[in-house]
Amino acid sequence: MSLKNYLTFALLAIACPQLQAKDYRTSLFGIHSDGVTLNTRSIQYAIDFISQNGGGRLVFNVGRYLTGSIHLKSNVTLHLEEGAVLLGSLNPWDYDKKVWTAIVFAHDQQNIGITGQGIIDGRGRYIARNIVDMIHKGLIKDLFRQDRPEAETRPVLAYIRNCENVNIRGVTMQNSSSWVQIYDQCKNVAIDSITVDSKAYWNNDGIDIVDCDGVTVTNSYIDSDDDGICLKSHDASKVCRNVLVRNCTIRSSANGIKFGTASYGGFSNIKIYNVKIFDTYRSAVTLAAVDGGFVENVIVDSLKAYNTGNAIFFAHWGKGKREERENGKCEHFQYVCGGTCYQARCRL
Template sequence: MQLKKYLCFLLFCICAFTAQAKDYRASLFGIYSDGVTLNTRSIQYAIDYIHQNGGGRLVFFVGRYLTGSIHLKSNVTLHLEEGAVLVGSLNPWDYDRKVWTSLIFAQDQKNIAITGQGSIDGRGRYIARNIVDMIHKGLIKDQFRFDRPEAECRPVLVYFRNCEDVKIHEVTMQNSSSWVQIYDQCKTVEIDRITVDSKAYWNNDGIDIVDCDGVSVTNSFIDSDDDGICLKSHDASKVCKNIVIRNCTVRSSANGIKFGTASYGGFSNVKISNVKIYDTYRSAVTLAAVDGGFVENVQVDSVQAYNTGNAIFLRIGERVKGKKGRMENIHISNIYVEVPATKPDAGYEYEGPTEDMPRNISPAGIAGMPDALIENVTLKNIEIRYPGGGNPMFAGVRLTDLDKVPEKPEFYPEFSMFDELPAWGLYVRHARNIKVEGLTLSCEKKDYRAAVVLDDVHGANFKAVKISKPDKRDWIYSHKSTGVVTK
């Protein structure tokens, strides 16, 4: 019996020692925290060593660790203690490119993670400036549209492709020169309690989830110069599916949460709940199927948006001739939005583009195509507060001329794409089976437009609608529509 106890104690000690041995201090590998020494090769050696020896955590303590591109391997965690900063090099030649240019790569790996209360700083505006310099010198070939390098040419902070069992916990990601983090065709990704603070350059999407299966984004704060949380489908044979976004706060100079713009495959089984969005230039929520792909089985619940340019925008388009999208089974409930009279992101360093001014405030929108209707949409307990004050001198299309509203199937999908619309609250076009229960629309000042306009809508049921406005115009106008019921 004594021998058995001794063996059990010995086994416990060995297990405890083994678990402890799986943490490796960065300094063990000659990785310096002075912010000056370029540690790329040392960090990569450490990752390779840990990977080859059964896996573990590479732990960075307080300090600034300068590096170029590194490649994470299976069973390895980068753990950044509070006060530890992984700092991106300012030399463009210190970065690798594999589809995207990135600071941290992983491809075809399993069980990888970035954790801890430290941060990753891409120093985006400075590395982008140096890339521009190289383009001007002819050393980097780039389309250089809009006087900026293409997004793929500028380093993102994280690019993981075809990886499985990924965890991103607690870390702060800041100052990317392009999209902040991309998870491309990955399975089982858990993003929790992270902070994104990236307003350093153009195209600073906070989180991009591309053709992934099984992703959760929870308890996180996103402040970005482009779309906050963005689902994309780059591959027509893939689907971005089984996604959960919950308990997050988002600010964006574009859209708070967006599906697309790239929508070649599809989006399926997505749940968004308990999200706060503020100071956001475009829509709180945008769902787009404009490249031949589909959007189906989406639930959006409990979203609050303040000082946001638009509430909800659903769009089917045809950016590639002959490839129309599909959208169906969308359930949006318990939404509160305040739309301001002024530009919501005014004053931010890289704010959204200024639309043709002056213009009237755009309504929430559901816009399909004549031969590709958006189907089976439920809006329940929705409240949107508008500033009102629509000026008829800016009017583009009258209610009697709704056929003149342009289709623009090939255009970039955004709420203002149709220019002036004859509705101030909700505009639905080319749709079927729309159910609205508990809709409250209000505007502070008189608006010459109707609150709700339906155009080519078949099967629309409105129940418990409250319209607060300063005039006595009928709240709904229907054109070329059938089966419209109001209670």
């Protein structure tokens, strides 16, 4: 199946379950929009109820909805109308951790979504401050390198793992305390017309696509303090494949679009069309296969790069070279630019 046909099928698969979706207003479940009442259990009850009764949308009207970790279930979409804000709690104990800490989780689910013109606000600077306080008190165990909690300890806005038919459309995601949104080993993911504004703390990747198969990122604006769109391969037995990035604008304090750094499996059939990247001090597009993984069938077309360190940068280290580099034993790495392979000293 061609990439075009595959992605068309993926979009149809995502759209079809929504045709019969029923809307449920948050007020039905006693969910409060005052920005003060903690709604975690009420929102979770609503998600569970909707999933168990044929699916539908949980619709948030104008207001501020305070919550800790919630877990999306099959056939449920969170729909945030314009003026609705899903507000992350500032209390570290209000969050669950399943590999990552997150506001919105989804594990092993199908036909899920986050849509609308509303906002998910992680209030990252403040929740990170409170996590640091708990680390200092000895209540949270953390490596606390460089005087900041590990990325997995700080809440991301959404961690979607091993899910199929995921629809993220229209929403604004802002102020994460870590990576903004992670799609990990998912199939058929459509991300369209979203805004990412995340410069609140460290490691603010705009979108992380990890070992997924069939992802479209279209018509979106990303402004992040780390890589804008980051494709990763965390599992040596997996491949991040069939990904389309089109008609997006990215501002990043690192790379605009990056493959890696985690690249244990590989990257295949990646297409990047008509993307504008500006004000990144690293590269507009970085292809980094540094953990023994591979990169194949990549097309970059109509890339517009303004005020960037490089337009396109490719780095490849053979299997085991990253471990050697991290241990100070690697003497050189390879990178390719314009079809020519160069050798350069490691910058340890």
